[in-house]
Amino acid sequence: xxxxYKCRIYPNSEQKTMxxxxxxxxxxxxxxxxxxxxxxxxxxxxxxxxxxxxxxxxFEWLKEVDSLALANAQLNLQNAYNNFxxxxxxxxxxxxxxxxxxxxxxxxxxxxxxxxxxxMIKLPKVGFVKMKQHRTxxxxxxxxxxxxxxxxxxxxxxxxxxxxENQVQKTEPQKFLGLDxxxxxxxxxSDGTSANYPRFYRQALKKLEREQRRLSKMEKGSxxxxxxxxxxxxxxxxxxxxxxxxxxxxxxxxxxxxxxxCIEDLNMKAMSQAMNFGKSxxxxxxxxxxxxxxxxxxxxGKQLVRIDKFFASSQFCSVCGYQNSETKDLSVREWxxxxxxxxxxxxxxxxxxxxxxxxxxxxx
Numbered sequence: 001x002x003x004x005y006k007c008r009i010y011p012n013s014e015q016k017t018m019x020x021x022x023x024x025x026x027x028x029x030x031x032x033x034x035x036x037x038x039x040x041x042x043x044x045x046x047x048x049x050x051x052x053x054x055x056x057x058x059f060e061w062l063k064e065v066d067s068l069a070l071a072n073a074q075l076n077l078q079n080a081y082n083n084f085x086x087x088x089x090x091x092x093x094x095x096x097x098x099x100x101x102x103x104x105x106x107x108x109x110x111x112x113x114x115x116x117x118x119x120m121i122k123l124p125k126v127g128f129v130k131m132k133q134h135r136t137x138x139x140x141x142x143x144x145x146x147x148x149x150x151x152x153x154x155x156x157x158x159x160x161x162x163x164x165e166n167q168v169q170k171t172e173p174q175k176f177l178g179l180d181x182x183x184x185x186x187x188x189x190s191d192g193t194s195a196n197y198p199r200f201y202r203q204a205l206k207k208l209e210r211e212q213r214r215l216s217k218m219e220k221g222s223x224x225x226x227x228x229x230x231x232x233x234x235x236x237x238x239x240x241x242x243x244x245x246x247x248x249x250x251x252x253x254x255x256x257x258x259x260x261x262c263i264e265d266l267n268m269k270a271m272s273q274a275m276n277f278g279k280s281x282x283x284x285x286x287x288x289x290x291x292x293x294x295x296x297x298x299x300x301g302k303q304l305v306r307i308d309k310f311f312a313s314s315q316f317c318s319v320c321g322y323q324n325s326e327t328k329d330l331s332v333r334e335w336x337x338x339x340x341x342x343x344x345x346x347x348x349x350x351x352x353x354x355x356x357x358x359x360x361x362x363x364x
Contacts, residue, residue, distance in 0.1 A: 001166040002144070005137065006159045009121065009148075010130040018126050019148060019156065022065040023103035027096045029055065029062065030073045034093055037081060047081070050074075066124040069105040072145075101233065104149035114146055121158060123148065131158065140164060152233035171301040173260035173362055178355025180313065180347050181266055186250070186284045188347035190355040195250055200242040201283040208235055243285050251292040261297065262358025263290060264313065265306040305358040317342060318352040 011019060029052050040048035052070035056062045062070065080093040107114070107124055115122040121131045123146065141162035149157050178190035186195035211232050218225035254261060268287050294304045307313070314327045317337040326332060333346045 002161055002163055003141070004159050004161045005133075005135060006157055007121075007134065008132045009156045009158050010132075011126070011156055015126050015129055016156075018065075019103075019150065021061075022069055022105050022125070022148075023150070024098075025062055025065045026069050026073045026105045027098065027103075028059075029070050030077050031095045033074065033077055034081075034095060037077075047085075064125075066105075066107050068107045068110065068124065072106040072108070101152040101229070102150065104147055106145055106147045108145045109143045114143060116143075116160070121146070121160075123158075129158075137162065138164070151237065153230055153237050154233075155237075168299065168301045170303075171259050173303065173359075175258045176260045176262065176355050176359045176362070177254065177258040178262045178351040178353070178358060180351040180354055181264060181286055182347055183280050183284070186286065186289065188351050190348070190351040192348055194347075197284050198242075198246065199283055200239045200246075201279065204235060204239050208232070208239075211235060243283075244288070247285055247289045247292055251289060251296050254293060255296040255300070255302065259302050260305060260358065260362050261293060261302075262305045262307060262354050262362075263293075264311065264354060265309050267309065303362065305362050307354050307357050307361075311354075311357060313350040313353040313357070314346055316349075316353050317344065318349050318356065 032055060033050050033052075036050055037048045040046065052062065052067070052074055077093060080090075083090045084092050113122075113124045115128075116131075116133075116137070119131060119133060120128040122128045137160075141164045144161045144163050146161070147159040149159065151157070176190075179187040180189075182188050182194065184197070184199070186197035188194045211228070215225065215228045215232055218228055266286070268281055271281060290304070297304050312323065315323050315325060317324065317340065319342045320337060320340040322337050322339040324335060324337070327335060327346065334344065335346070336343050
């Protein structure tokens with residue numbers, strides 16, 4: 001199995017220049033190879049097999065950067081190109097814009113060209129860069145590749161990919177939990193608890209609107225506009241970090257307490273478009289939460305069970321199984337079952353039904 005560690009790095013001015021040069025060369029080789037592929041296909045109706053080495057004689061400055069970074073750009077282009085011909089729904093590869101404020105490149109570990117020691121990481125053509133490492137890497141892990149990235153706020157990161165043997169034994173599920181998606185709380189659980197999501201984006205919305213309004217009035221290309229752009233990017237970054245921190249902690253608590261977690265397999269993109277809840281759906285990060293939950297559970301042999309999205313979890317009585325079609329109306333938050341006279345909270349009842357259905361699937 002593979003596992004990635006993301007760490008922040010602090011390059012000096014010379015290293016920043018080398019990173020910028022590498023980002024530019026990777027973007028250039030990707031765009032140039034894509035252009036040649038398109039021209040060749042239009043003329044001969046065949047796929048062109050081109051490599052970065054073919055361009056180094058014409059563009060001498062390509063030799064100044066890491067060759068493995070250029071090779072990975074070629075692989076990314078080739079995969080995108082082949083995916084388009086395999087499935088037209090994927091879309092044709094697009095040119096990489098120079099105006100994009102996020103940059104990255106990937107280099108592979110070959111013959112000890114990458115070294116991690118004493119709070120530093122050695123990268124090809126760059127040298128040793130100061131790194132903030134949060135976790136100790138087990139000795140059994142084998143280094144595979146490193147992705148260097150620069151985000152919109154100007155911070156640099158490395159994502160270090162390791163390979164390790166998976167020796168996790170599956171846990172026999174004893175404790176089950178059902179989670180029902182909630183627009184405001186993030187989720188309501190079958191044990192009656194909820195996440196009480198703080199809605200970080202909504203809290204920062206006024207400040208974001210004010211700073212973005214200032215940005216829109218500044219002259220394009222000016223230094224003041226670039227400073228304001230970084231300020232806006234840092235506000236968005238803070239919201240994203242707050243959200244990730246909250247979701248990581250919630251998913252860790254659930255993973256430690258339960259053996260099997262059951263959720264509905266929801267299409268969040270379609271839900272945000274159909275119900276005009278785009279900001280709320282994007283703010284609580286349900287998709288990110290389920291991703292965190294799944295890999296945390298799988299790492300220790302536990303499981304995440306996804307229930308079909310057409311399962312009517314809100315309509316069935318979790319006690320006797322009576323189906324109440326009136327609960328299709330979302331305004332009905334509480335109801336009493338006419339058969340067993342049980343009083344139901346809509347969300348808790350749905351979470352219990354999801355747990356029961358997930359339990360049935362997991363133990364089948």
